[in-house]
Amino acid sequence: MSARELYQDLRRFDEEYIEFAAFRAAADAIRANLEMFREAGLVQHLVVVGESGTGKSTLCRWLAAAYPMQRLTERNVVPVLVVAVPAAATIASMAEAILTSLGDPAPNRGTISEKARRIVKLVHGCKVEIILIDEAQHISDRGQSHTHYMVADWLKVLIDGMGVPTVFLGLPRVETLIQANEQLRRRFSNRLRLSLGQDESRTVREECLELFQSLGQSLPLRLSAEPFPLDDLGVRLYYASDGRIAHIKKLLGGALRLAIEEGHDAIEPFLLERVFTNEVWWEGVGALNPFNEAFTHRRLDRAGEPFEDVRPSQVKQRGR
Numbered sequence: 001m002s003a004r005e006l007y008q009d010l011r012r013f014d015e016e017y018i019e020f021a022a023f024r025a026a027a028d029a030i031r032a033n034l035e036m037f038r039e040a041g042l043v044q045h046l047v048v049v050g051e052s053g054t055g056k057s058t059l060c061r062w063l064a065a066a067y068p069m070q071r072l073t074e075r076n077v078v079p080v081l082v083v084a085v086p087a088a089a090t091i092a093s094m095a096e097a098i099l100t101s102l103g104d105p106a107p108n109r110g111t112i113s114e115k116a117r118r119i120v121k122l123v124h125g126c127k128v129e130i131i132l133i134d135e136a137q138h139i140s141d142r143g144q145s146h147t148h149y150m151v152a153d154w155l156k157v158l159i160d161g162m163g164v165p166t167v168f169l170g171l172p173r174v175e176t177l178i179q180a181n182e183q184l185r186r187r188f189s190n191r192l193r194l195s196l197g198q199d200e201s202r203t204v205r206e207e208c209l210e211l212f213q214s215l216g217q218s219l220p221l222r223l224s225a226e227p228f229p230l231d232d233l234g235v236r237l238y239y240a241s242d243g244r245i246a247h248i249k250k251l252l253g254g255a256l257r258l259a260i261e262e263g264h265d266a267i268e269p270f271l272l273e274r275v276f277t278n279e280v281w282w283e284g285v286g287a288l289n290p291f292n293e294a295f296t297h298r299r300l301d302r303a304g305e306p307f308e309d310v311r312p313s314q315v316k317q318r319g320r
């Protein structure tokens, strides 16, 4: 295989969408809210949480592609409006981000209340049917708590003013923001998680293995679990990925590249072991590498490990 073919394969692999159970459940719930608004004018909101790499931004892109924007001469029609909350969001920066995604020619012009009025007008003018607010944890990440309160309060007023279903997507700590504001809590009582392991009919290990196998189908080499039994590979994949699709993809893509560069005819655990150390966690060797025979079979979520839950306040404390 030429280098060019390899890169084409890797690119195709990278761009492919897999509708794993949690992804499909979240996509269905969002579509149902959109359809309910379209058919009956009912407004239901939703929160979708997931750790980094579970597919939140991908879900936004997938939905925007499923309900594409139409460019008309006088105005664009945008059924699915995607807004990424800027880091350290203030009311002004939130408003500007929303105006930018609505195509406002001068998003930073005007006072806060003028911006809010323009947002409401454009949302109606562009016939927006659902608003996806990605990186919603940025609303609560920085600043004093009274600033959070003000941003949350402003959002609540805006959400009511727009009268369109809204979805918050963000890291699990987004729940803290919603819990802290009673009025948001009441509006966003429906919540979904995007990591693997939400499907009650299967274990998370089975889901990891299935995802690995379906991703592998588009690759030019076969997958092999040797020397492990297949279900054991599922367990190891779970510990190596923490149930996040981004890591499963990284492991497979890296192993494919190594296999082709070194002339192996299958993607095997010894290759995944090397990719885990090189691309996921450089200290992940021996008993701390899920694809090593000596692996300890536990989640790698202790301090300094790749799936440790680090919150901004902890980062600050550590930096001191």
Ligand SMILES: Nc1ncnc2c1ncn2[C@@H]1O[C@H](COP(=O)(O)OP(=O)(O)OP(=O)(O)O)[C@@H](O)[C@H]1O
Pocket: 014, 016, 017, 018, 019, 020, 023, 050, 051, 052, 053, 054, 055, 056, 057, 058, 059, 171, 245, 246, 249
């Ligand atoms: N349904 C899917 N099918 C195939 N690949 C996916 C899917 N969802 C996510 N991915 C892949 O996983 C990686 C991470 O996805 P994404 O950026 O959407 O995660 P995220 O939850 O937004 O992460 P972050 O919180 O860091 O922004 C990307 O490489 C993306 O291509």
Ligand SMILES: [Mg+2]
Pocket: 056, 057, 058, 134
């Ligand atoms: Mg994202």
